[in-house]
Amino acid sequence: MEARPLDALNRARDKKVIVDCKNGKQYLGTLRAFDIHINIVLDDTEERHNGEVTRKLGNAFIRGDTIVLISPQ
Amino acid sequence: MEARPLDALNRARDKKVIVDCKNGKQYLGTLRAFDIHINIVLDDTEERHNGEVTRKLGNAFIRGDTIVLISPQ
Amino acid sequence: MEARPLDALNRARDKKVIVDCKNGKQYLGTLRAFDIHINIVLDDTEERHNGEVTRKLGNAFIRGDTIVLISPQ
Amino acid sequence: MEARPLDALNRARDKKVIVDCKNGKQYLGTLRAFDIHINIVLDDTEERHNGEVTRKLGNAFIRGDTIVLISPQ
Amino acid sequence: MEARPLDALNRARDKKVIVDCKNGKQYLGTLRAFDIHINIVLDDTEERHNGEVTRKLGNAFIRGDTIVLISPQ
Amino acid sequence: MEARPLDALNRARDKKVIVDCKNGKQYLGTLRAFDIHINIVLDDTEERHNGEVTRKLGNAFIRGDTIVLISPQ
Amino acid sequence: MEARPLDALNRARDKKVIVDCKNGKQYLGTLRAFDIHINIVLDDTEERHNGEVTRKLGNAFIRGDTIVLISPQ
Incomplete structure (x- = not known):
């Protein structure tokens, strides 16, 4: 806890x-870094929109x- | 009080x-943590939209x- | 004054x-607490939307x- | 000046x-208090929307x- | 400069x-005061919307x- | 660099x-001043919307x- | 990492x-500078909207x- x-x-x-x-998109990836503003960095990022994979981003x-x-996850 | x-x-x-x-979604879960920005952490989280369960998130x-x-609750 | x-x-x-x-909803209840950000806590809260009672929240x-x-009131 | x-x-x-x-509503009343955030308090408040009186609030x-x-005024 | x-x-x-x-309205008037938040005060204010004068405000x-x-101007 | x-x-x-x-309008002009909030001042300002010149502002x-x-430019 | x-x-x-x-546009370019607000400067910037190149900006x-x-990339 x-x-x-x-x-x-x-x-x-x-x-x-x-x-x-907030724009309805989802990003799945490995969380590498974050700060107090909740800025984050992902690796092996996959973008989804309405349940469909829309982009592969590193x-x-x-x-x-x-x-x-x-x-x- | x-x-x-x-x-x-x-x-x-x-x-x-x-x-x-603000996006109209609801999250039900066990409140584990919060801070002064009202960032929160839930456990056993269930997402609902328009009264329907849309996702189970831990x-x-x-x-x-x-x-x-x-x-x- | x-x-x-x-x-x-x-x-x-x-x-x-x-x-x-801001989302057009109204909350009626007993004001128990507030802070300088205007975060508030209500008791016996009733949610209304377009003049209809939509939820009873404690x-x-x-x-x-x-x-x-x-x-x- | x-x-x-x-x-x-x-x-x-x-x-x-x-x-x-910002939501298009107007409030007419007697200005009783304000602060640097422009939070204000009105007395004898009348809410109008599209030129019609929609509520009387004290x-x-x-x-x-x-x-x-x-x-x- | x-x-x-x-x-x-x-x-x-x-x-x-x-x-x-931001709401698409325009205000014409004499600038009397401003601060670092760009809060301003106008005199002889005229409100316009879509090129039409919609209100005269002092x-x-x-x-x-x-x-x-x-x-x- | x-x-x-x-x-x-x-x-x-x-x-x-x-x-x-953010409202979709464009302003072309000579940049005269800016600050850390990215408030700016332009001279000889021309407003465009959807590729059309909509206003000439000094x-x-x-x-x-x-x-x-x-x-x- | x-x-x-x-x-x-x-x-x-x-x-x-x-x-x-946030407005749905994409900018491709060479990242030259950024600050803690995530203000950034790009060189050889190309604007895209809905997958189409809409502008070339230096x-x-x-x-x-x-x-x-x-x-x-």
Whole structure:
């Protein structure tokens, strides 16, 4: 159990996560880094929209203020 | 009775809560952590949209600025 | 008469208030707590949309940046 | 003539003002308080939408970030 | 020529300006005051929408975060 | 080559730039001033929408938070 | 592997990146500079919308708060 939300992100580091963004897109990838603004970096990133894979991106920086939810897979 | 809003979240810790987000989605789960930005972490998270269960997520970090309301169940 | 807006919220503490949110929903309940971000906590909360009662929530934390107006009933 | 915008609000204190909000609603009432975030408190508040009176509210706290314009009547 | 953007507003003080807002409305009036948030106060304010005059307002406080552009006439 | 983004704006000072705004409008003019919020001042400003010239403005202050992109012509 | 998200942007400096913006547009170019707000500067910038090239821009400053994602190509 964690006391602070960022502890949960810390435990998810180097694990597969799903990231939901405000524009309805999802990014699946390996969480490599995050900061207090919830800016994150994913590796092996796959973009999905409406359940379909729309792009394969390697490394991706996602700006924190576009993120709704991050969940380890 | 509480003097400050975060006291209410503190009392909801480790309890089932419903979280309404700005995009119309709801998340039900056990509140594990929160911070002053109202970033939260839920366990055993269930996503609902228009009253239907749309996803089962285990652990979920939800960014505070997407949250409208948090209510203990 | 009050000099600062938060004085008005302080006088509304433990009284019935109506809260209008940016998403068009209204929350009626007893104001238990607030902070400088206008995060609030209501008890005996009733959600209304387009004049209809849509949910009964007990205790509810509402994030300040979703709030348009708070008025004692 | 005023040097700073808040001086204009100070001169409007205890006077009738019209407040335009981002959601298209207007609030007419007596300006009782404001702060640097432009959070305001009105008395004898009347809500209008598309030129029609939609609600009579007594005391109303309006969150600053929803306000477009404040004009003394 | 000015080094800082607020110098341009300072030179526009007591002059006629046109103010474009994010909601598509325009305000024409005499710029009386501004601050670092670009909150402004106009006198002899005229509101226009789609090129039509929609309202005559005397003194008007306009919240900075609703403003797109300010141009001396 | 520049180390910081504002260095690029500094090199564009007194040059023709195109400014894209969030509302879909474009402003072409001579960049006279900017600050860390990316508030800018243009001279000889021309507004375009959907590729058409919609207005000729002399001096124009544009609020930083409405700007998407600034590119020297 | 990086500890902080900005480390990923630092490694992308002087490399080709794709930048997704909130308005649905994409910018491809060589990343020349960035700051903690994720304001960035690209060289040899190409704008795309719905998969089509819509503009060729040389040097482009993009304001951080409009950015969703930055990915090295």
